[in-house]
Amino acid sequence: MSAEPGTVRPGGRTARVRAAVLRAAGDVLAEQGFDQLDLADIARRAEVGKTTVYRRWGSVTGLVADLLVDMAEQSSPREETGSVLGDLRANASLVQRTLADPRQGALFRAVIAAAACDERTAAALWRFYEVRVDEWAPCVEQGVARGELPAGTDARAVVRAVSAPLYYGLLTSGVVPDAAAAERAARAAHAAAAAGVYVTE
Incomplete structure (x- = not known):
C-alpha cells in the first residue's frame, strides 16, 4: 500500500526541497492562516517547481500533514530532572515557550482552527x-x-x-500563557496525579 503524499521522508538532495517547502508553508500558516495556503504559491515562495510540490504532497492537507510530522520530529526531547514534578514543569515550560513564540504560536493556532473543519488536518x-505525548x-x-x-x-x-x-x-x-501559567499547570497535574485521579488500573 502506498503512503499518503508528503508522508514519506525524503533524503539526500530532496531533503532541501522538503525543508524549503515546509518552511514556506509554515510561514503562510503563521502569517495568513490555513485559508491562504495554496500549493502554487508555496512552490513560488520555496523556489521549487510547482509540479514537484503537487506530485509530492498532492493537496494542502497533505502538505499540512507533513508539516506536522516535521514539527513533531523537530520538537525538543523530554527533560529528565529526577522528579516527576520537575519533569512536568519542564514539559509545561516547553509548551508555554512554543505557544509564546510569535511564529510557532501563530502556526499552532492556524492548524488548530483548520483541524476543526478538515478531517485530514485533524488527523x-x-x-x-x-x-509528543509518547515522548513525555x-x-x-519513571515517577x-x-x-x-x-x-x-x-502516564499519557x-x-x-x-x-x-x-x-x-x-x-x-487569546492570551498567550506565561511562565506562571505553566507552573500552575504542572503543579495542578502533579497534585491530581499524586492524589490518584489518573489511576486507571
Missing part, C-alpha cells in the same frame, strides 16, 4: 500530539517506579493534563 494534528509519558512512568505517583497512573493522561489548560487558555481568551 495529522492528533498524530502530532500522540508523538516515560517521565510519569510511578520511584514511588512518587500511585501504581496504575495513566497526566502529560495531556499538563498542556491542556495552556492550550485552552490561549484558544478561549
Whole structure:
C-alpha cells in the first residue's frame, strides 16, 4: 500500500526541497492562516517547481500533514530532572515557550482552527500530539517506579493534563500563557496525579 503524499521522508538532495517547502508553508500558516495556503504559491515562495510540490504532497492537507510530522520530529526531547514534578514543569515550560513564540504560536493556532473543519488536518494534528505525548509519558512512568505517583497512573493522561489548560487558555481568551501559567499547570497535574485521579488500573 502506498503512503499518503508528503508522508514519506525524503533524503539526500530532496531533503532541501522538503525543508524549503515546509518552511514556506509554515510561514503562510503563521502569517495568513490555513485559508491562504495554496500549493502554487508555496512552490513560488520555496523556489521549487510547482509540479514537484503537487506530485509530492498532492493537496494542502497533505502538505499540512507533513508539516506536522516535521514539527513533531523537530520538537525538543523530554527533560529528565529526577522528579516527576520537575519533569512536568519542564514539559509545561516547553509548551508555554512554543505557544509564546510569535511564529510557532501563530502556526499552532492556524492548524488548530483548520483541524476543526478538515478531517485530514485533524488527523495529522492528533498524530502530532500522540508523538509528543509518547515522548513525555516515560517521565510519569519513571515517577510511578520511584514511588512518587500511585501504581496504575495513566502516564499519557497526566502529560495531556499538563498542556491542556495552556492550550485552552490561549484558544478561549487569546492570551498567550506565561511562565506562571505553566507552573500552575504542572503543579495542578502533579497534585491530581499524586492524589490518584489518573489511576486507571
